[in-house]
Amino acid sequence: xxxxxxxxxxxxxxxxxxxxxxxxVPNRDAVRALGPTQPRTVDAFESLxxxxxxxAGPATVEGLLLSADFGVGKSHTLRLLExxxxxQGFVVSTVVVSKETPxxxxxxxxxxxxxxxxxxxARGEFVVNLANxxxxxxxxxxxxxDWALRGQPHQIVEASxxxxxxxxxxxxxxxxxxxxxxxxxxxxxxxxxxxxxxIDSKAFDLKQVKxxxxxxxxxxxxxxxxxxxxxxxxxxxxxxxxLVARYSVLQRAxxxxxxxxxxxxxPNQSTPGIGAVATISAxxxxxxxxxxxxxxxxxxxxxxxxxxxxxxxxxxxxGMSIISNSSIHLDEANSQTVVSAADRLATIYxxxxxxxxxxxxxxxxANQFKDMRAYVRRWVNEWDLRRLHPDAVLDTEFEEIVTSYxxxxxxxxxxxxxx
Amino acid sequence: MSAPMQxxxxxxxxxxxxLKDFVPAGGSAVKFAIAMGxxxxxxxxxxxxxxxxxxDFLTATIDASRVKIGSIEKVLAAICExxxxxxxxxxxxxxxxxxxxxxxxxxxxxxxxxxxxxxxxLGASSAALMLRPALESQIFYNDQIAQDMRAAILGLANxxxxxxxxxxxxxxxxxxxxxxxxxxxxxxxxxxxxSKVNRGNARFLFESFLQVIKLAGIPxxxxxxxxxxxxxxxxxxxxINYAKASLLDAYEVLREFVDATDDLENFLMVVAAPxxxxxxxxKGRGLGRYPALYNRVYDEVRDRNLTNPLSALVRVGTxxxxxx
Numbered sequence: 177x178x179x180x181x182x183x184x185x186x187x188x189x190x191x192x193x194x195x196x197x198x199x200x201v202p203n204r205d206a207v208r209a210l211g212p213t214q215p216r217t218v219d220a221f222e223s224l225x226x227x228x229x230x231x232a233g234p235a236t237v238e239g240l241l242l243s244a245d246f247g248v249g250k251s252h253t254l255r256l257l258e259x260x261x262x263x264q265g266f267v268v269s270t271v272v273v274s275k276e277t278p279x280x281x282x283x284x285x286x287x288x289x290x291x292x293x294x295x296x297x298a299r300g301e302f303v304v305n306l307a308n309x310x311x312x313x314x315x316x317x318x319x320x321x322d323w324a325l326r327g328q329p330h331q332i333v334e335a336s337x338x339x340x341x342x343x344x345x346x347x348x349x350x351x352x353x354x355x356x357x358x359x360x361x362x363x364x365x366x367x368x369x370x371x372x373x374x375i376d377s378k379a380f381d382l383k384q385v386k387x388x389x390x391x392x393x394x395x396x397x398x399x400x401x402x403x404x405x406x407x408x409x410x411x412x413x414x415x416x417x418x419l420v421a422r423y424s425v426l427q428r429a430x431x432x433x434x435x436x437x438x439x440x441x442x443p444n445q446s447t448p449g450i451g452a453v454a455t456i457s458a459x460x461x462x463x464x465x466x467x468x469x470x471x472x473x474x475x476x477x478x479x480x481x482x483x484x485x486x487x488x489x490x491x492x493x494x495g496m497s498i499i500s501n502s503s504i505h506l507d508e509a510n511s512q513t514v515v516s517a518a519d520r521l522a523t524i525y526x527x528x529x530x531x532x533x534x535x536x537x538x539x540x541x542a543n544q545f546k547d548m549r550a551y552v553r554r555w556v557n558e559w560d561l562r563r564l565h566p567d568a569v570l571d572t573e574f575e576e577i578v579t580s581y582x583x584x585x586x587x588x589x590x591x592x593x594x595x
Numbered sequence: 596m597s598a599p600m601q602x603x604x605x606x607x608x609x610x611x612x613x614l615k616d617f618v619p620a621g622g623s624a625v626k627f628a629i630a631m632g633x634x635x636x637x638x639x640x641x642x643x644x645x646x647x648x649x650x651d652f653l654t655a656t657i658d659a660s661r662v663k664i665g666s667i668e669k670v671l672a673a674i675c676e677x678x679x680x681x682x683x684x685x686x687x688x689x690x691x692x693x694x695x696x697x698x699x700x701x702x703x704x705x706x707x708x709x710x711x712x713x714x715x716x717l718g719a720s721s722a723a724l725m726l727r728p729a730l731e732s733q734i735f736y737n738d739q740i741a742q743d744m745r746a747a748i749l750g751l752a753n754x755x756x757x758x759x760x761x762x763x764x765x766x767x768x769x770x771x772x773x774x775x776x777x778x779x780x781x782x783x784x785x786x787x788x789x790s791k792v793n794r795g796n797a798r799f800l801f802e803s804f805l806q807v808i809k810l811a812g813i814p815x816x817x818x819x820x821x822x823x824x825x826x827x828x829x830x831x832x833x834x835i836n837y838a839k840a841s842l843l844d845a846y847e848v849l850r851e852f853v854d855a856t857d858d859l860e861n862f863l864m865v866v867a868a869p870x871x872x873x874x875x876x877x878k879g880r881g882l883g884r885y886p887a888l889y890n891r892v893y894d895e896v897r898d899r900n901l902t903n904p905l906s907a908l909v910r911v912g913t914x915x916x917x918x919x
Contacts, residue, residue, distance in 0.1 A: 188617070191617045198906060199853055199907045200907075203856070276844060287795065298738055299738055299799070299858075304742065419887075553896040557896055557897065557898065558898075561903055568901055570898055571899040572898055573897060573898070573899050574895060577890060579886070582877070584877075586843055587843065
């Protein structure tokens with residue numbers, strides 16, 4: 177199945193598309209109108225979706241790592257993949273790696289994935305929507321329930337699933353769903369709920385579990401709840417993974433290990449029912465791995481000597497190998513894609529402003545830039561200026577945007593209330 | 596670098612392209628306006644707000660020295676503090692019955708239901724009865740709006756119709772919930788609101804709030820944020836201080852608003868910044884400090900002589916003379 181290219185955006189959608197392109201952030205309208213430009217990636221993603229939608233139950237699948245220079249179209253491609261997945265009945269989360277959402281921290285990744293999730297046929301409140309839909313879904317809900325009771329290690333999670341089935345008080349039900357979404361829940365509250373629903377709380381060890389330990393369980397819980405709600409699986413899109421380079425050595429090691437878990441289909445480490453796609457800058461291996469992390473990460477972890485650190489090293493090395501050897505390199509702009517993009521963008525512009533922009537042949541030289549972003553920004557900017565200043569002689573200049581891979585201690589610091 | 600645009604020209608272009616067109620039609624945009632030369636950030640803020648109010652938008656102005664921008668729930672709280680909830684609910688109620696051609700009632704101390712009935716030649720109980728299907732279909736069953744926001748708006752609408760002390764309590768309590776001043780969540784449980792506003796739900800609650808504004812027949816919401824405080828590392832005793840870590844958090848929130856325009860409707864945010872914001876040094880305090888925002892708004896492709904008022908980042912004011 178391919179994304180339906182929208183040849184007929186309405187005017188507001190056309191304006192939206194242009195507004196997003198002025199921000200350098202393609203939105204749904206923009207990707208629908210501009211269409212796919214990375215056929216190899218789309219094929220690989222379709223294959224991932226097919227594997228994930230397994231009738232035998234939630235599958236563990238290898239993810240995809242997409243690499244490209246700045247502006248070639250990583251974010252555009254992710255947004256397109258999001259649309260494809262939603263169209264085919266998957267739920268999708270987009271996580272932008274950042275200070276607040278570092279790749280090495282599964283707890284914060286989970287919270288970001290829940291916060292930024294989209295469901296094909298509903299808005300917001302991701303886990304609430306899933307939970308409400310799941311109860312009506314019969315056998316798939318039973319699969320979820322069986323896993324919660326027998327397939328995961330924490331009795332407090334088991335208790336929450338038992339309670340979810342029995343509770344009738346909406347505030348208490350919401351508290352359970354919020355717990356699944358990442359909130360805390362008090363043991364005394366759980367005991368009270370159990371008493372009120374006739375469940376023997378002594379039958380469960382309601383010991384609190386640390387958030388970091390709960391994160392992988394929560395990912396799997398929500399993944400299984402996704403299927404219980406009638407969706408085919410959960411796609412998580414990780415954007416701007418190159419920010420990892422700016423963390424400390426140990427954090428980078430953990431991030432590489434996380435990448436392996438998300439992309440590598442590691443038995444007992446990867447989450448069933450979740451398919452991941454990540455983007456990274458094309459020169460990451462050269463700039464951050466060769467001569468730096470390929471040396472520093474093993475040095476750091478071997479110096480610790482513990483079994484845990486050596487296990488982490490194994491995963492981290494696999495992650496670095498994925499970055500170096502296993503990414504899909506996005507295609508750079510070529511004469512065909514430049515012409516196609518210009519035509520489609522001109523159609524969007526005409527819909528938005530009622531005037532067909534003139535495509536200056538001088539702006540169509542496919543050898544001028546590798547990245548489609550530069551072409552798009554130039555066209556939109558020049559068309560805006562021509563519309564506003566019909567008699568002006570335009571003189572466009574370009575400034576290079578350079579990615580930094582230096583460590584940044586401030587990315588690693590928590591901000592305090594006194595700040 | 597292109598010459599800056601005159602403030603009045605940029606304000607006019609923003610009004611005609613965004614406030615009169617795109618935003619009322621459902622669009623959403625985030626713009627960065629850089630104060631150059633003799634223009635100040637406060638002039639940008641007041642200019643935008645004035646234009647918006649003239650066109651019947653709801654407006655909110657936020658100063659980063661007073662509101663911690665790194666917490667999206669605090670940004671939402673600061674916005675809600677500036678919205679007259681009574682006026683919003685009144686407009687919502689009247690607009691929900693737009694197909695019945697209801698007229699807005701005269702102000703007065705009587706319950707709104709009575710005033711609506713009087714203004715529209717209805718029996719007092721008829722107004723509330725006629726409203727119920729509209730409230731149900733457009734609020735209660737509207738899954739574009741977060742459950743807690745639906746509960747809040749229904750609670751406010753019902754109490755507004757009834758009037759009296761229970762109305763005052765509802766507006767006060769739900770107002771506290773929206774503005775982050777609620778001490779106990781149990782205070783709003785009676786209105787079927789289940790969670791405090793927090794980082795996890797603030798964005799969807801904000802999207803929902805915009806939906807309510809749209810349902811009220813208002814063209815939209817315009818928020819201006821003055822981020823001058825970001826650019827100074829000097830600690831000030833009575834202001835929010837942005838150490839480097841919290842500066843990154845604040846830029847992250849702005850980046851999230853830029854990325855969220857796909858999901859937001861009828862919304863314009865203008866971030867007013869001093870010229871030092873254009874510092875692209877990755878170790879400074881300006882735009883270069885936060886690559887994800889820099890990559891989105893910086894105008895690396897621009898005309899040497901002309902400023903595009905529709906750009907994500909616009910220099911506004913007079914040219915700066917550079918000593919040779």
